[in-house]
Amino acid sequence: MSGYILSIDQGTTSSRAMIFDQESRVIGVGQQEFQQYFPADGWVEHDPEEIWRSVLSVIAEALSEAQLKATDITAIGMTNQRETTVIWDRSTGETVYPAIVWQDRRTDAACQALKSAGHEPDVNARTGLLLDPYFSATKVRWILDHIHEGQSRAEAGELCFGTIDSFLLWRLTGGEQHRTDATNAARTLLFNIDSQDWDDTILALLNIPRALLPEVLDSSADFGVTKIPEIAATIPITGIAGDQQAALIGQCCFEPGMMKSTYGTGCFMILNTGNQRVQSNHRLLTTVAFRLNGKVCYGLEGSIFIAGASVQWLRDAMKMVAHASDTEAIARANPDSHGVYVVPAFTGLGAPYWDANARGAVVGLTRDSGISDMVTATLQSVSYQSQDLLAAMASDGLTPKVVRVDGGMIANDWLAQNLADQLGIDVDRPKVTETTALGAAYLAGLRVGLFASIEALAENWQLDQRFQRQLSADVAEQRYVGWQAAVARVKTV
16 A cells, blocks of 8 residues: 655644655655744743644645645644643634643742642642643633633633644644544643543642543544645544654654653653553653553653753844854864853753743853853753753663654754763664654554554664764763752752
């Protein structure tokens, strides 16, 4: 059976569509950035309508580049920025408020109040997550509290909540399907990862009506078919996963103990723990890695809010580089930041600190410090934050020997080598680094029979380059101690 898969990758700063053939080769790509809105300190919003338009645009662009028509597409897979929260009117499809992005910290006070009331241990036991503004639940509560008759409309079933995947599915199916997959549901703080259902106790705690919530399916399932004029074909949508879980699948980390780390806007490290959920004692997250044929595979995840976004900051706000790619040559010429540390806590600190009120800092400046030190220190901050996550996993008794890496930052050889130097484990970069889109394509293709099995997919994974530690362990540790001291200066908890 021959066929093509359209993969929609809706990310934090851009939307992308990629068309894969049955040999997992990319034959068409479309990509478009969209506006980021910062209406107040710590607030981050997107315009859902702008996202929708960008998705339609990149689909058309990818089809054009591949010289295909919509009728040539066998199935659609979809992956998305997780936790970002959208609520829309069930009858009109119109959104009632801008999308509140995963980076947004406006609900920190609400999370702190729930913690103070002693709810976090129970919420953590049910969801695997922590009470933090990162997740969708308190964003939902905030929107319902700040739109006209939000609560009553939600209770009457007049509104739909969804993460971006669910919103796009609704639009692509002409308003017929209000669904999501288990990986996205698991990031809402409303989903019980043991029972694999929305958790009535947490819904009651936050007064969120079930009528608002989508149906939860496996990650590879029959989600619906396209029914819109912009796509002149009825194409089955058969794969959905949150972007980090999609990357885990694209990296073929199907066996317990395998780990991937994605370096995009943020950095997200997931360790496959198999059919057993591992409860972290060091503030990592227990999550659904994927759910196939009704069987759940769990993961242990560390989340870093700012990775590639720190390079965007160097380029756009600080004007220290003209292009993000310039950072590699600068760091190669100046591999030592000379005691300068950049702590990119622009929207708080993620795992293992979970400090929503922390803010960024530059530490260790001297009279000799310059732009090259700032650039190197910014790249190094990604490695140090990754080391924070690996140290937390080690404290939980989990010590992977290899990490498979992907994401836009990993095209930077200097960064990949610095990761190996700092982490002290092998860093494997695959030949196909667009693993998020590839993972969504795998999920879609599995459902329609384009791929035989996950075992067959794993056999096709190909290594581009393995990076191994070249820096002495003593120097790496000395640098990490300096990083920890810099982080201590910005922590508020």
